Amino acid sequence: MTEHDIDGLTEEQAKTLLESLSQELAAANTAYHSEDAPKIDDASYDAKKRLNAAIEAKFPHLKREDSPSDQVGAAPSVGFGKIKHAVPMLSLANAFTDEDVYAFADRVAKFLGVDVTHLQFTAEPKIDGLSLSIRYENGHLVYAATRGDGETGENVTNNVRTITDIPNQLSNAPEVLEVRGEVYMSHADFVALNAKQEKAEQKTFANPRNAAAGSLRQLDASITKSRPLRFFAYALGAQSAPLADTQLGTVATLKSLGFSTNSLMQVFENVADMVDHYRHIERSRADLGYDIDGVVYKVDALDLQARLGFRSTTPRWAIAHKFPAETAWTRLREIEIQVGRTGALSPVARLEPVNVGGVLVSNATLHNEDYIKGLDSKGNPIRGGKDIREGDLVQVYRAGDVIPKVADVDLSQRTELEPFDFERKLEELNIPGHRKPGDAVWRYAGDEPMDEVAIEALKHFVSRGAFDIEGLGAKQIEMFFSDPDLPIRHPADIFTLQHRDAQNIPKLANRTGWGERSALNLFQAIEDKRQIELHRVIFGLGIRHVGESAAKVLAQSFGSWENFRASMAAALPGTPERAELEGIDGIGPVMAESVVAAFQSPQAAEKIDELANHLSIKPAEQLGQSDSPVAGKTLVFTGTLVKMTRSEAKARAESLGAKVAGSVSAKTDLLIAGPGAGSKAKKATDLGIETIDEDQWIELISDQ
Template sequence: MTDATTQTPIDSLTEAEAAAELERLAREIAHHDAAYHTRDAPEISDAEYDVLRRRNAAIEARFPALIRADSPSSRVGGAPEAGFAKVRHRTPMLSLDNAFDATDFNEFCVRARRFLGRTEPLAFVAEPKIDGLSISLTYENGHFVRGATRGDGTEGEDVTANLRTMKSVPNKLHGHAPAQIEIRGEVFMTKTDFLALNQAQAASGAKVFANPRNAAAGSLRQIDARITAARPLSLFAYAQGESSEPVAETHWDYLQRLKDWGFTVNPLSRRLGSEADAETFHQEIALERSGLAYDIDGVVYKIDDLALQRRLGFVGRAPRWAIAWKFPAEQATTVLREIRIQVGRTGALTPVAELEPVNVGGVLVARATLHNEDEIARKDIRVGDTVVLQRAGDVIPQIVSVVTDRRPRHAKPYHFPETCPACGSHAVRPPGEAVRRCTGGLICPAQRVERLIHFVSRPAFDIDGLGEKTIQEFYDEGWLHGPADVFRLPQRETEIATREGWGKQSARNLARAIEARRTIPLERFIYALGIRRIGATNAKLLARHYGSFGNWREQMLAAVTIGSDARLELGSISGIGPTIAEELTDFFGEPRNVATLDELAAELTIEDAARADAAGSPIAGQTVVFTGTLETMTRPEAKARAEALGAKVTDSVSKKTDIVVVGADAGSKARKAAELGVRTMTEAEWRALIE
């Protein structure tokens, strides 16, 4: 994992680099998932594996349009082993998102409270995170009938016979139990049992295991159940899957029911009355960690109220109501050799630390992000300093602090450049922003090439054969100055074929690839323009709202006028807001940009945006505004439901608004709706309409 792309900070990746990196990560993580979950023979440490998963998640967060169908973020574990029958989980066995410090945990709590529309703190149940093998146990009329591994989260392996050999798996539940219930837990091996097993394995010339987790997984997943019976396996039960009837109102009460039925529940689990208790509990468990009989790598925090869990639901492959707070990552010290300035496609000047290579958490690190000039000044980072490096919640290597005792005598404070290192243009820092930007625009070679690379990248025009190297080659030749020039390259097919490294077939393939992209969806077209703050998600919002290129262009030109209805409408689109609206109006307020846009559009067929499939919806295609306090749902829930039914949700009322849903304490928006004659309805009327 030491190639150049892997070492590139995520905030410095181009779209093409990010796509290539996601492809590599998907392949590498799938390989290690199979080694870990299917063959019980991991090839890397947990820390190294976490680095891969966090880097993948961070790249997807920055480039959401690049998320792959085989993304590790939508997959849990590995495919079931071929030697076992397959069991499809009635409720998927998903994994948890991770926190790495108190800030991460607090942000998780804020997100949950915001989604629920709550201000009061949440109660949690804290459980040590066991490093074992997740399993599912199904009971019918109190009798154990089936057991399965997690597998890929959707489908696992039937290991019923093996689980029956474990004393900690009750064959019959004590007392009353639902007619059918699925109970989930973790099979593990204690440290003492692991050492004894490995000693016996070595004495008999058999395979020794790398750690207790691998020993537990390998022991449970034996074709011959007699081998499992001879292995010292344990189980902690901690979660519920499908159930034919409610069991408890809180997770804490559910854990008590598990104990009543005959299961072992981790005795260190604790109910926390508020969010503030989590950090104290975490510190306590960290101190006890080395003395525990089993391996843990963090603490799982679950919102106690099961009704709130159901409301929160899931996002991606993880629940919104639980998080795994991992123990701290490794740190290392190294020497800062140089601070280099990168110029991005939007002109942002980003400082990057060039380091003496050092191993941190299983990864050889030679570069780290310095974020911006304020960060350098705050930490007083100087060339030649010995620095503390860390890989924690963020997969980007971070410089935590400077070891001032080792500072060279003549080290000077770093002065951030005020001119662009690529073109010499003045670099300005807009008021209120942390980033300095080059003013050179298209005259800046760093930006021009980067913008063309962005233009042909996978989530944009996705033109095969036009990678960074080729873009740079044709730019240097004088063939590419703006995006419309890309579609004139087929006219140079003969010239391209004679260039070094090219031939008739490769030139022909490039020409065909370009011609195949003359028809493009509106959202990709908008994204490809590289307008600042217009990523793939915002491009989709704009395309969905305006429908066609012609309408979008017309409304954007109208929005250039401050105070116009078009500008008000743009800024009120849910998810856009005034800051992004200003970036768009700045773009369309520059005549040269509009000329470039029209020159490009003349080469293309731009497809209208696809509308949401809302057959039979009473609000499909209508523009909806919510105002006031809603009592039966939060604002995010209401907006999501409206959009799922094909409506357009905006944040302000205009003549184009179709419905205003008026909650408690509604103010100016309700009055404006009345003035404009826009249809209004109460929250109850709205629910009746959509349900």
């Protein structure tokens, strides 16, 4: 029941309800605080609290001594609110070798069109903690948020206010200032905290990072206050005025504003010195007193950072030079085959569980057949050309501290093991598969689609970039897929779930593990997604080669579902529709074929249309809402550009909402022609397309 249907409640019922709610909420609170993991999800906790409050409002005299409404620490809505970052908190690209670092510097120089010797970079330790963004307005701390997915983080303001390294007030600060940095715990504090926890028979932490994370995510700020959290400031997010014109200057100003900054940050004139500094920091790693996992290099000049801008998930002007990962030796029990949503058959190593850098690892990816054989995609040997066999003693590491991989094989421990035969394994498992010449992956080749593929496709459909249906995750999908009463076999089935449940005799709400509330929550979450953005639908279809990015390009290009749908039906090879599809920037022949093919079989088309009928698909918002004169225009650059490089000009134009094409056509709005422009300029003149030179171009975008 919810707070909306307490009308008919008798006093007796209300009393009983209040009692049970009080108990449930108290238990949930304890679970949350002591184990750092809630027993019930936030939504149901909130619902219970609201119900409790509603009953208390109607029967004030029944309010209990131990009413959950009066509990401190659980006062606000449970969990943490979400905060959308004004400037996204991106992750960094990684370098694992010195060569990667040199390549990074060269890339930067090339993008800017300068010689690499003219560039300066900062180098600083990469703290192994949690990134945090703290917003100050007129010198007052207004909120602090974790990184989250980079777009949206958790509101941890109350906890952050208790961290002594972080000022609550700033003097002489600009109107708006978002300070970014890393929350961490020192080795000494970590050891002391664990000793204290043990004494109090509380849970201990595996490493300082986890301890810092656990401490920051306390619902009760007084617990956070008791934890020895520290903070290094290293960058800015949104800002009403810049603090300096270099990275180093920014950090120096942050220090003068009262923040802790890392003393090992330095500026270097050349890459060799940067790499030396990396070695220096690596050698002193054990003596620093806190965990670091590498060194971060950044282009020092902020105006150059601005010119470099961002790739889809990382800034172009920074890179993290990571320390070698921790490794561990263990026995490889067996190689299993997993099936992905596209029918890809991927080998996975089942391992004797082993601790790698504080995490128990029992699986490792083996990528594909060649990787097991010890070859990379070009046929070059990896791991010294050693193959991997079932039963081998293998060295495991976590690539990027996340994904377990096999680094090495101990051949001296190998006796009478057969080389792994991928094809024979598939035969044993009775999986029909084939590997196209030139491809690395084996794919499922049976006539009937495998259940595993359908399940993975459904998981993709409800995943975050697609429909993102709350309460319908991987686990629920697996349950519903083979459910006898309420099956979900296709995406469209999700949107008939509530209706079908209503017709059924056994109701979802009566199942074990479910209740009235959780069933309604699920149905509501599904209802919420009936109105959905076009790109989410296209992405959710799970068409091969069409990921989130391509889905957005397609949505933007076709504007509406009807438009897109009609074009897919028509765009057979050789038609004008196909030419138009392939003409879209970012869509080539392979993707065009793949996306059109997805609509060609009558069965597939029927399923897609059935799904669309359940939805109200929002047309794509036209990009380039910026008032830039080039917003929404299609531009072509030709000839030599002097003031900025081609890629820079392209990135800049796109950030202003323009589309940059490679060649002049009737759809081109503007040609920017540098010296040496040839056939493109002529064609533009012939077509009557406006042509400007580079100076006019810079003039055009200068006041943006």
